[in-house]
Amino acid sequence: MAAVAVSPAERDGAAQRVAELQSxxxxxxxxxxxxxxxxxxxxxxxxxxGGALRQGAAYSIDGSSTLAMAVLAGPSQSGVWCGVVGVPDxxxxxxxxxxxxxxxxxxVPDPGAQWLTATAALVDVLGVVxxxxxxxxxxxxxxxxxxxxxxxxxxxxxLGDWPTSEARLSISRSEWSGLGSGHGYLTARTxxxxxxGRLGAGRPRSARLWLPDGAQAFxxxxxxxxxxxxxxxx
Amino acid sequence: xxxxxxTIVMWCPDWPVHAAMRADGIDADAPVALIEHGLVxxxxxxxxxxxxxxxxxxxxxxxxxxSLITLPYDGVHDARAFEPVLAGIETxxxxxxxxxxxxxxxxxxxxxxxxxxxxxxxxxxxACLGEQGVADARVGVADGxxxxxxxxxxxxxxxxxxxxxxxxAAFLAPLPAGLLLDERLGVLLRRxxxxxxxxxxxxxxxxxxxxxxxxxxxxxxIAGGYDGRVVxxxxxxxxxxxxxxxxxxxxxxxxxSFGFRTAADRFIEALTSARLxxxxxxxxxxxxxGELSERSWLHPRWFTAADVLDRVRWQLQGSGAIDxxxxxxxxxxxxxxxxxxxxxxHEEGLWGSGPDERVHHGLTRVQSMLGHEGVLTxxxxxxxxxxxxxxxxxxxxxxxxxxxxxxxxxxxxSLPELAPATVFRERHPVRLMTDAGVDVAVDDxxxxxxxxxxxxxxxxxxxxHRVQAWAGPWPVVERWWDAAASRRVHRLQLVxxxxxxxxxxxxxxxxxxxAEARYD
Numbered sequence: 093m094a095a096v097a098v099s100p101a102e103r104d105g106a107a108q109r110v111a112e113l114q115s116x117x118x119x120x121x122x123x124x125x126x127x128x129x130x131x132x133x134x135x136x137x138x139x140x141x142g143g144a145l146r147q148g149a150a151y152s153i154d155g156s157s158t159l160a161m162a163v164l165a166g167p168s169q170s171g172v173w174c175g176v177v178g179v180p181d182x183x184x185x186x187x188x189x190x191x192x193x194x195x196x197x198x199x200v201p202d203p204g205a206q207w208l209t210a211t212a213a214l215v216d217v218l219g220v221v222x223x224x225x226x227x228x229x230x231x232x233x234x235x236x237x238x239x240x241x242x243x244x245x246x247x248x249x250x251l252g253d254w255p256t257s258e259a260r261l262s263i264s265r266s267e268w269s270g271l272g273s274g275h276g277y278l279t280a281r282t283x284x285x286x287x288x289g290r291l292g293a294g295r296p297r298s299a300r301l302w303l304p305d306g307a308q309a310f311x312x313x314x315x316x317x318x319x320x321x322x323x324x325x326x
Numbered sequence: 327x328x329x330x331x332x333t334i335v336m337w338c339p340d341w342p343v344h345a346a347m348r349a350d351g352i353d354a355d356a357p358v359a360l361i362e363h364g365l366v367x368x369x370x371x372x373x374x375x376x377x378x379x380x381x382x383x384x385x386x387x388x389x390x391x392x393s394l395i396t397l398p399y400d401g402v403h404d405a406r407a408f409e410p411v412l413a414g415i416e417t418x419x420x421x422x423x424x425x426x427x428x429x430x431x432x433x434x435x436x437x438x439x440x441x442x443x444x445x446x447x448x449x450x451x452x453a454c455l456g457e458q459g460v461a462d463a464r465v466g467v468a469d470g471x472x473x474x475x476x477x478x479x480x481x482x483x484x485x486x487x488x489x490x491x492x493x494x495a496a497f498l499a500p501l502p503a504g505l506l507l508d509e510r511l512g513v514l515l516r517r518x519x520x521x522x523x524x525x526x527x528x529x530x531x532x533x534x535x536x537x538x539x540x541x542x543x544x545x546x547x548i549a550g551g552y553d554g555r556v557v558x559x560x561x562x563x564x565x566x567x568x569x570x571x572x573x574x575x576x577x578x579x580x581x582x583s584f585g586f587r588t589a590a591d592r593f594i595e596a597l598t599s600a601r602l603x604x605x606x607x608x609x610x611x612x613x614x615x616g617e618l619s620e621r622s623w624l625h626p627r628w629f630t631a632a633d634v635l636d637r638v639r640w641q642l643q644g645s646g647a648i649d650x651x652x653x654x655x656x657x658x659x660x661x662x663x664x665x666x667x668x669x670x671x672h673e674e675g676l677w678g679s680g681p682d683e684r685v686h687h688g689l690t691r692v693q694s695m696l697g698h699e700g701v702l703t704x705x706x707x708x709x710x711x712x713x714x715x716x717x718x719x720x721x722x723x724x725x726x727x728x729x730x731x732x733x734x735x736x737x738x739x740s741l742p743e744l745a746p747a748t749v750f751r752e753r754h755p756v757r758l759m760t761d762a763g764v765d766v767a768v769d770d771x772x773x774x775x776x777x778x779x780x781x782x783x784x785x786x787x788x789x790x791h792r793v794q795a796w797a798g799p800w801p802v803v804e805r806w807w808d809a810a811a812s813r814r815v816h817r818l819q820l821v822x823x824x825x826x827x828x829x830x831x832x833x834x835x836x837x838x839x840x841a842e843a844r845y846d
């Protein structure tokens with residue numbers, strides 16, 4: 093068999109392609125059985141892979157508290173207890189107006205060095221826990237917490253990076269309405285929310301959402317949806 | 327019949343002041359006034375000598391007596407301070423009825439038979455009160471509690487007033503009618519020419535009943551010396567409080583909490599055996615140097631022994647860690663139940679009481695890890711600044727009612743519509759500049775000097791973003807009548823080129839622009 097001369101550049105490209113394919117395969121292979129879904133706000137369900145928050149899964153959010161509140165609002169409205177760890181600047185009034193029930197919201201603003209223990213204790217009893225990790229957790233700790241999440245059926249929402257997150261939600265292109273140059277006040281915004289699947293694999297899903305709309309509710313911006321295919325006569 | 331209604335009444339003049347002075351360790355002849363709603367509620371004899379009287383405005387009272395010490399009036403404290411006095415009286419004569427803090431009644435028959443005469447019984451009572459530090463109490467003996475109290479108020483030099491049996495009507499006759507009647511009826515009778523109780527008693531009973539109703543008819547009977555009320559002895563409340571004294575005093579929190587452990591078990595066991603649960607306790611910690619720290623703790627469900635122990639520990643440690651030392655060694659810890667309820671109202675369901683119980687246990691665990699203030703719940707209150715609108719209370723405590731109620735009031739100047747998702751606990755300085763790079767200012771008329779064009783979220787002006795849209799300034803003026811607490815700020819909303827929206831404020835104190843909140 094004649095040896096085919098392969099240039100180094102081609103070889104690198106191929107290696108890269110293999111790595112990419114492997115990561116896609118890993119992403120598509122479900123590591124766990126499908127776990128039950130938590131009640132999710134329709135706007136967030138439109139973006140999340142699988143169409144709902146999963147019990148026992150971790151999600152990470154890129155620096156938007158409003159998006160975090162949107163994720164919590166769905167479960168909280170249907171009677172799930174929520175916890176917020178390490179977010180001293182969490183705006184309660186916004187949370188209440190966006191539909192999080194303050195009666196069932198517990199805050200641990202300054203967990204200090206014991207943040208991981210405190211989170212684990214809350215995971216035992218609450219349905220959804222929002223966490224802003226003050227430091228990096230070791231791989232062992234993350235694995236233990238993930239096991240606990242699966243066992244208790246609690247969803248973890250992390251503001252920032254999290255190694256085992258099911259999806260990573262980020263926000264881009266915010267457009268505010270109501271504010272002019274020197275007049276008006278903020279009333280609503282639309283933003284593109286993008287969800288990237290586990291390990292960066294899978295096609296990122298994105299949607300244009302009202303975060304929030306004029307009535308302080310979250311919903312999908314229908315005007316930005318691609319037109320649906322319709323049957324036409326020949 | 328007469329013999330049965332014969333009553334001894336003990337009256338302690340200025341009891342509220344006396345109780346407050348004793349609690350605060352103020353000298354007995356200092357001028358003190360208790361203030362309620364800006365008016366003098368009660369005052370000490372020294373203050374009265376300087377012309378302070380009940381019902382006077384605070385300023386007026388302070389003007390009349392410049393060295394006046396003012397304290398807020400606390401009715402609950404009155405009653406609590408009177409409790410040991412009642413217990414003291416009960417040791418020498420049984421069957422004491424509390425009429426109000428400072429006044430109590432005893433049925434005369436037993437003590438009179440025991441001590442030999444009414445005067446001897448009264449003297450014994452005064453001696454007993456003297457031992458408890460109530461030096462200027464008065465005692466009155468008459469038919470019925472009303473006449474006996476009036477007799478105590480008009481007592482002789484020996485602080486004893488005795489009205490002979492059957493002489494109540496004659497004794498009461500010259501007293502003003504307003505003592506017995508409510509204000510409306512008192513004014514009406516005065517207009518009708520009835521000024522004294524004697525004149526009131528002289529009216530025909532049937533006419534009084536027909537014209538003024540049952541309440542006045544009852545008062546009429548009392549004015550005539552027919553006080554049918556008999557003393558109803560109270561049942562002494564069961565004593566659940568526990569006191570642990572440490573000899574020698576302990577100076578480490580873990581030692582104190584270990585030493586209190588069995589007492590906490592005893593405390594809860596005693597309550598349980600009386601079929602009670604406790605939902606509020608009061609913890610008093612006395613240190614070696616005589617400092618007293620007291621605090622009430624509430625519980626969302628009811629206290630177990632471990633919960634009581636936790637509260638003692640939290641009170642000791644404040645915000646420190648468990649192994650930290652104390653400022654002064656602890657000499658005694660006392661725990662008193664403040665709110666108790668029947669166990670029947672707190673019975674658990676057959677399969678437990680659902681998920682909330684589980685949540686509570688989990689949160690208590692976090693609380694014992696991070697301290698009482700570590701786990702919070704939130705409510706929205708009133709206010710103009712965003713940070714003061716959120717009321718954070720530790721898990722298990724009730725939010726302050728006053729602040730929760732204030733949420734319903736209008737707050738002109740508070741932020742409309744959209745609430746920001748990030749409200750900074752500590753506002754940080756930012757820079758807001760015009761096109762030319764000059765800081766934007768607000769003039770005396772509340773107008774912006776220069777249009778905002780560039781914004782930097784850091785104080786030094788690094789990382790400048792272009793301003794896309796803005797609005798403001800909106801003035802917020804608060805408590806302008808109070809120099810210490812007044813505040814005058816201007817707010818401004820802006821959206822920068824990256825689509826981030828901010829709420830900035832400019833403090834009148836000249837601290838420059840600060841970020842109050844961020845819409846992220």
